[in-house]
Amino acid sequence: MRFGVVRFPGSCDEVDAQLACERVTDATILWHGDRDLQGVDAVVIPGGFSYGDYLRPGAIARFSPVMESVIAFAREGGIVFGICNGFQVLCEAGLLPGALLTNASLRFVCRQVDVVVEDTATAFTNACREGGRGTRLSIPVKHTTGRWYAPPELLDQVESGGQVLLRYAPGQNPNGSLADVAGVRNEAGNVFGLMPHPEHAVDPLTGSVDGLTLFASIRDHVTAHVAA
Amino acid sequence: MSLPEAAVPPHRALGLTDAEYDLIVEKLGRTPNAVELSMFSLMWSEHCAYKHSKRLLGQLPTEGPHLLLGPGENAGAVDVGDGLAIAFKVESHNHPSAVEPFQGAATGVGGILRDVFAVGARPIAVLDSLRFGEPDSERSRYLLEHAVAGIGHYGNSIGVPTVGGEIYFEPAYEQNCLVNAMALGIADHDRLIRAAAAGPGNVLILFGARTGRDGIGGASVLASAELGEGDADKRPTVQIGDPFAEKKLLECSLELLDRELLVSLQDLGAAGLTSSSSEMASKGGLGLDIHCDRVPLREADMEPFEIMVSESQERMLCVVEPDRVDEVIAVCEKWETTATAIGEVTDSGRLRVLSGGAVVGDMPVLALVDECPLYDLEPAKPTAPLYPPAPRTLRARDDDAAAILPELLASSNIASRLPVFEQYDCVVQSRTVRRPDEADAAVLLLPATRSAPGARGAIAVSIDGSGRRVAADPYRGTMEAVYECAANLACTGAEPLGLTNCLNFGNPEKPHIAWQLTESVRGMAEACRALDVPVVGGNVSLYNEGPDGPIYPTPVVGMVGRLPDAARAGRLGFAREGDAIALVGPFQPSLPGSELAKLRGEPLPDGLPELDATALRTALTAVRTAVREGRVRSAHDLAEGGFAVALAESCLAGGHGARVAFHGVETDARLVELLFGEGAGGFLVSGSREALLELGETLPSTIVGEVGGETIELAHDGGTISWPLEELRAARDGGLAERIAIVV
Numbered sequence: 001m002r003f004g005v006v007r008f009p010g011s012c013d014e015v016d017a018q019l020a021c022e023r024v025t026d027a028t029i030l031w032h033g034d035r036d037l038q039g040v041d042a043v044v045i046p047g048g049f050s051y052g053d054y055l056r057p058g059a060i061a062r063f064s065p066v067m068e069s070v071i072a073f074a075r076e077g078g079i080v081f082g083i084c085n086g087f088q089v090l091c092e093a094g095l096l097p098g099a100l101l102t103n104a105s106l107r108f109v110c111r112q113v114d115v116v117v118e119d120t121a122t123a124f125t126n127a128c129r130e131g132g133r134g135t136r137l138s139i140p141v142k143h144t145t146g147r148w149y150a151p152p153e154l155l156d157q158v159e160s161g162g163q164v165l166l167r168y169a170p171g172q173n174p175n176g177s178l179a180d181v182a183g184v185r186n187e188a189g190n191v192f193g194l195m196p197h198p199e200h201a202v203d204p205l206t207g208s209v210d211g212l213t214l215f216a217s218i219r220d221h222v223t224a225h226v227a228a
Numbered sequence: 229m230s231l232p233e234a235a236v237p238p239h240r241a242l243g244l245t246d247a248e249y250d251l252i253v254e255k256l257g258r259t260p261n262a263v264e265l266s267m268f269s270l271m272w273s274e275h276c277a278y279k280h281s282k283r284l285l286g287q288l289p290t291e292g293p294h295l296l297l298g299p300g301e302n303a304g305a306v307d308v309g310d311g312l313a314i315a316f317k318v319e320s321h322n323h324p325s326a327v328e329p330f331q332g333a334a335t336g337v338g339g340i341l342r343d344v345f346a347v348g349a350r351p352i353a354v355l356d357s358l359r360f361g362e363p364d365s366e367r368s369r370y371l372l373e374h375a376v377a378g379i380g381h382y383g384n385s386i387g388v389p390t391v392g393g394e395i396y397f398e399p400a401y402e403q404n405c406l407v408n409a410m411a412l413g414i415a416d417h418d419r420l421i422r423a424a425a426a427g428p429g430n431v432l433i434l435f436g437a438r439t440g441r442d443g444i445g446g447a448s449v450l451a452s453a454e455l456g457e458g459d460a461d462k463r464p465t466v467q468i469g470d471p472f473a474e475k476k477l478l479e480c481s482l483e484l485l486d487r488e489l490l491v492s493l494q495d496l497g498a499a500g501l502t503s504s505s506s507e508m509a510s511k512g513g514l515g516l517d518i519h520c521d522r523v524p525l526r527e528a529d530m531e532p533f534e535i536m537v538s539e540s541q542e543r544m545l546c547v548v549e550p551d552r553v554d555e556v557i558a559v560c561e562k563w564e565t566t567a568t569a570i571g572e573v574t575d576s577g578r579l580r581v582l583s584g585g586a587v588v589g590d591m592p593v594l595a596l597v598d599e600c601p602l603y604d605l606e607p608a609k610p611t612a613p614l615y616p617p618a619p620r621t622l623r624a625r626d627d628d629a630a631a632i633l634p635e636l637l638a639s640s641n642i643a644s645r646l647p648v649f650e651q652y653d654c655v656v657q658s659r660t661v662r663r664p665d666e667a668d669a670a671v672l673l674l675p676a677t678r679s680a681p682g683a684r685g686a687i688a689v690s691i692d693g694s695g696r697r698v699a700a701d702p703y704r705g706t707m708e709a710v711y712e713c714a715a716n717l718a719c720t721g722a723e724p725l726g727l728t729n730c731l732n733f734g735n736p737e738k739p740h741i742a743w744q745l746t747e748s749v750r751g752m753a754e755a756c757r758a759l760d761v762p763v764v765g766g767n768v769s770l771y772n773e774g775p776d777g778p779i780y781p782t783p784v785v786g787m788v789g790r791l792p793d794a795a796r797a798g799r800l801g802f803a804r805e806g807d808a809i810a811l812v813g814p815f816q817p818s819l820p821g822s823e824l825a826k827l828r829g830e831p832l833p834d835g836l837p838e839l840d841a842t843a844l845r846t847a848l849t850a851v852r853t854a855v856r857e858g859r860v861r862s863a864h865d866l867a868e869g870g871f872a873v874a875l876a877e878s879c880l881a882g883g884h885g886a887r888v889a890f891h892g893v894e895t896d897a898r899l900v901e902l903l904f905g906e907g908a909g910g911f912l913v914s915g916s917r918e919a920l921l922e923l924g925e926t927l928p929s930t931i932v933g934e935v936g937g938e939t940i941e942l943a944h945d946g947g948t949i950s951w952p953l954e955e956l957r958a959a960r961d962g963g964l965a966e967r968i969a970i971v972v
């Protein structure tokens with residue numbers, strides 16, 4: 001099982017994401033200009049400011065050569081995991097529902113928050129099965145454009161489809177996100193994006209280790225899937 | 229800046245004295261042309277030549293067992309073991325920030341980051357030291373809001389964590405705010421690269437952003453009628469930062485170094501191509517030919533002098549062997565960074581500027597870089613106070629300790645900085661062991677693979693400088709800043725390895741400012757010697773004065789230290805109910821010059837109490853050792869607001885109350901002095917009673933109480949004061965947030 005972590009010009013957290021992946025399995029960096037995904041089993045679109053956030057976060061990155069392959073990979077059922085700027089890129093690419101707007105505070109916010117796992121029977125959260133629905137994870141957020149929004153019909157669809165996998169714990173929504181949404185998956189369940197940074201919650205020395213469960217979930221899902 | 233027409237000769241309009249101009253004519257053996265004069269005026273400016281401070285700075289110790297790069301390089305560097313180096317430097321961007329706070333602060337961060345990767349180190353952290361007028365002034369709130377946003381914009385976007393810093397508000401900074409930025413980088417020893425040009429025949433390559441007219445005509449009044457063509461003087465003089473361009477420049481520079489393609493590397497900062505090229509030539513003892521018509525421009529019609537002095541951001545200059553040029557350009561293309569061969573290294577010892585094949589400037593490098601006249605200061609201690617006291621803002625009675633503590637916690641200099649620090653990414657790069665508010669210094673992990681097995685080494689870093697204390701006593705106030713910085717490191721278990729400083733002062737040509745500067749440097753030199761900490765480099769920012777007078781003299785000190793085991797990095801918060809609390813160290817609290825005295829509207833004292841260097845060093849060592857060995861569970865240095873504020877901070881950070889007793893205190897006034905008085909050398913530690921008693925064997929120590937409960941209970945002879953933690957938390961959390969209207 002091998003993760004591929006995309007590096008755009010302006011990516012900041014790609015090395016952190018690679019290190020987090022390597023705590024559970026192998027990982028390699030994928031260059032934005034290459035269409036070859038090198039046979040990786042899951043793709044991570046990392047945090048940062050791809051293309052300097054010019055135009056709109058994620059708006060340029062989604063047209064990069066590597067994204068053509070990532071979109072095709074996702075359409076074929078491949079696991080794609082977007083963190084922060086990666087979430088923005090996946091929304092811009094139309095792989096995930098909704099959009100990310102400027103925080104209600106209009107400011108960048110960096111804060112350790114609790115998020116609540118809404119569904120543990122997914123490719124991204126299965127390692128939380130033991131704690132079950134309602135498991136809390138302590139993970140930092142850091143962004144200016146993280147207020148998830150969807151128009152009412154889409155929100156209904158996302159909620160009724162059980163696509164919200166993570167919500168900010170009550171009272172801890174850092175950005176004014178609609179319905180406290182911290183992370184959503186696509187309908188098919190193979191693409192997931194979140195604003196918090198699980199790759200910054202993988203080492204007891206630097207804070208919590210709760211973020212590891214998401215990487216371990218993906219590894220276990222892919223491994224089981226391949227074995228089956 | 230507007231100048232009287234015609235009457236002023238060009239050299240004076242550019243800030244050179246008549247004697248300096250005569251010296252330039254002598255060095256050249258002829259009259260300088262416009263290009264040469266503009267280049268000399270910059271290289272001989274205070275900013276580049278340190279002509280009023282160089283002689284003083286010679287007092288500072290610059291050698292130590294851990295030193296790898298000292299003053300004179302783009303950044304200094306110290307050895308942190310395992311073949312690794314930490315490069316670091318602090319620099320000011322005060323005047324640009326006072327004019328345009330967002331871009332001023334952003335480009336301040338960009339500039340200091342370039343200094344760090346110019347020596348081959350990957351930037352791993354930024355800290356900022358900010359000074360503004362009181363937050364009740366609209367201008368101060370505007371400057372704060374935009375400077376913070378600018379720092380965040382740059383640091384966050386480039387993926388370098390902002391891990392700490394300090395912010396003070398004083399009326400003396402109302403017109404002239406201070407924005408000092410410090411950056412740290414990490415590199416293998418053998419990857420550190422110097423800026424000296426080498427190898428005549430080698431090629432000079434400029435890479436990064438295109439060159440425009442931004443940054444021309446700031447302090448140097450270059451766009452004067454005598455020199456300028458047209459209306460260049462109408463342009464903004466503050467540079468515009470582009471962190472995305474710098475991010476690519478950073479990755480590109482590090483890849484060029486990884487591939488060993490560069491002979492030397494230098495960033496372009498103040499005075500742009502002029503200073504970067506001439507300093508490279510000077511350090512290598514060589515000459516350079518620069519074809520300024522080859523420099524990629526943003527605007528087609530730039531004059532040679534404009535190209536040579538533009539301060540456009542996000543540019544680097546490197547020297548490359550001729551047969552590696554194609555490889556260098558290929559790496560730059562990969563990172564979407566423009567690279568252009570603009571000149572050659574020569575053995576002429578001259579800096580020649582060419583345009584269209586014609587020589588438009590030809591100067592001896594030595595004259596340009598090293599032969600600016602240096603001036604002795606004429607210090608004189610002021611006979612009357614320089615700074616009027618701030619109006620009283622304290623609502624509590626002078627001796628009402630119960631009412632004073634919440635007011636102090638809510639005051640602008642002590643209230644929680646979280647509303648500001650939350651605007652910075654403090655976790656990117658996965659190194660941050662202690663975030664702001666968790667410990668007195670930021671702690672950053674060192675790489676695992678090379679550390680001793682079983683333990684991860686770490687570095688700690690802090691930045692400090694209390695202008696008010698230095699204004700009261702430039703000599704001792706500066707010593708206090710150095711000790712305070714070392715104390716912050718000690719509280720995390722770190723031993724200082726090196727220090728960088730930024731000396732922010734008023735106009736040194738005025739005798740009382742010269743006195744402040746002289747006394748301050750003397751104090752810094754003495755404190756550095758007492759602690760065996762070398763100065764690895766720094767920056768001097770003079771002429772910080774507004775219409776109402778000079779700023780507080782503000783030497784800002786940044787210190788880097790190492791601790792052997794990151795798992796034992798100290799925290800400031802109380803950790804366990806029932807732990808004993810001790811006040812340790814040679815602490816002699818006094819109120820004059822303190823935060824409380826400021827709130828009471830009292831004037832600055834003429835002098836601060838004497839410091840005992842030996843006792844201070846002993847205390848630092850003892851606290852550091854106790855933290856490293858895990859014998860104390862919290863350690864916090866006593867600073868603004870004295871014992872009571874430190875106690876409240878340790879309670880709030882740990883989420884535990886405390887019960888303490890002060891007996892034998894005769895009057896309420898004395899109690900207030902003990903609780904809120906300030907001075908160097910005090911630490912508040914918690915841990916087992918046995919451990920604290922053991923600590924007391926080597927230094928002054930009093931067990932004052934124990935951790936526990938939801939309140940701070942203070943028993944004294946006159947009764948008991950009880951402060952509910954939640955009330956104190958509300959005061960501290962809301963103090964700054966409310967003043968600067970941070971909303972979530």
